[in-house]
Each structure stands twice: as structure tokens, then as C-alpha cells.
Amino acid sequence: MTTTDTKTFGLVGLGAMGYPMAQNLARKAPDTAKLVVYDLSTKAIEDLYAEYPEKVVKGESAEDVFRQADIIITMLPEGKHVRSVYIGSGTNLKTVNLKDKILIDSSTIDVETSLAVKAHITQIEPSASFYDAPVSGGVEGAAKGTLAFYIGIEENDPNFPIVQAATRLMGDENKIIPCGKASLGLVAKISHNYLGGVMNVVCCETMNLGIRAGLDPKMLYRVLVAGAARNPLIEHGNCVPGLVSSAPSSNDYKPGFKASLMAKDMSLALQMAETYKSDLVLGSPAIDLYRKALPDLGDYDFTALYRLFEEQKVKSSS
């Protein structure tokens, strides 16, 4: 099977990420292909159908999507939602013929849930294939179709060409990365976001330190971008408003990547470290900061953490 042969794609979860991913699928899938979609929000289904009536088929349930489609992508918030759609109360996949179907879960969830879903699918239908394929690039990347996909698949897996072709419809072809066996896509994504989450704390601390000690913010920016500590968060996503016009900070911290999602991914990293007995020194204080920021800043970009430093709220009791 190739994507050109694929008659029907499916997508469950038309939220901030899933909706623009579905738009890209509807735009780029072969003319003869259909896209069956489902979300708990009927409005999201109706809106997508209104945009692409010739391509989109309104699914009646998640189960209906699995029944009608050959390649199904799920884009759901957390492990419990993924479990509900694949195993639990949300569907009964045992009643669906999953023969030869390819199931791609792009949600950022814990490794244990993903492996449990894979085992469940294999038990129901051994010819069906389930892959973890979380993404990076945010809502903007989803809209532009430039997402990175970290896939729990071996490069020599016979399904890799079709998974690669399907994810290319939503992502940057140079960033479709086969990370190895099942769950390693999630390991990659969670490791990546751990680094981003901790780096953000250090960038906020550094900007605050230099500015409080008297450096002009623009001068500090110039120095950091010229030096060895240069990194994309300082250079492109700088947390101090007014330094980089395209950064969320210069747009009232409009996300970007929400602080609440970063807090979720940092918890996944801590959970993964516990499971794999990997010491994390900076993880606990970093997640405490995100949790402290959540009530006020959860819906803002994660670089809005800077406000805690700016307002000297970091050390106040939580």
C-alpha cells in the first residue's frame, strides 16, 4: 500500500493541532482520497466539513473512523484520552475490522500507555500496525504543514514508506525521523521537550539576571547571540518583550507553545526518568516553576515564565 493507493485517511482529535493537520491532509491527500474525522466537538467536525466538503467525511464516532479509514491518525490531549479511544470506554475496536490498518498516534503521552495500546491492537488484529509519532513545531507548524514527526518505527520496517508518506502530508519531509522501535518516538519527544523546558527556565533567569544587574536588554541580547551560549530560545523566542518582534513575548505571550502543555511534558519527563532510573537534577525545580506559573500563565506561551522572575515571584511560597 502507498499513500496514492490510500482511499481513506482518518483523524481523531480536531483540536489546536489536529484541526490544522486535518486541513493539510484534506488539501494534500490524493484527489480520490477521503478523510474521515471525529472529535467530541461537533463544531470542529462541521467546520472542517464546510471547508472541504468534497474530501471530508463526518465520522459518527472514533470507532466509525477506524472502521472507514485505512490510515488513522489520533491527536489527543493525554494518555487517558488515547487509552479511551483505543482501548477503553470511547470505542470498542474489537468490533472493527482492523486488518492491515495503520494507526499513528501523534499525541504526546506517556510511554506506558502507548505500549499498552500497541499491545492491545496487536492482540485484536496482528496485521494492524500501531506507531507512536508525536510532533514538534506547534500550532504554527501544524498550520504550515512543517511539523517534525518523531516516530517509533525502524527505518527498515516495511510500513515506514507509507508512514513517511502519510506524515509528509502534515510535516517537513526532512524532519520525519524514524527513532527506532515502538515508543522511542515518544522518548525522543519527551527528551526534546525536557531540554526545551529547562532551557527556558535558564534563559528567563539569565535575561533577568543581566537586566537587573544593569545591562540594557538589547545589549544583553546582542551579547548572548554573539556568544557560545547562543540558542534558539534566546535568539528567536526571547522571553523579554520587544527584543524579537516575532517572539510570543512581543505579542503578549500569545502561544506558541502553552505553559500548561510544557508543564504536562515536563511531568512526562519526570515520569520517564523514574521508570528508566535516569537522574534529573533540574527537572523538579523546573516543573515546580511551571506549576507555580500555571494558574495565571497556563494559557500563555511557555516563555511567559519570565514574568515570575521579572516580578520576583519565583521564591515566594507556592
Ligand code: NAD
Ligand atoms: P487540544 O486540547 O487543543 O485538542 C484535543 C482535541 O481532542 C479536542 O478537540 C478534544 O475535543 C479532542 N478529544 C478529546 N477526547 C476525545 C475523544 N475521546 N474522542 C474524540 N476527540 C477527543 O490539544 P492540542 O493542543 O491539539 O494537543 C494535542 C496533542 O498534541 C497533545 O498531546 C499535545 O501535548 C501535543 N502537542 C501540542 C502542541 C501545541 O502547540 N498545541 C505542540 C506539539 C504537541
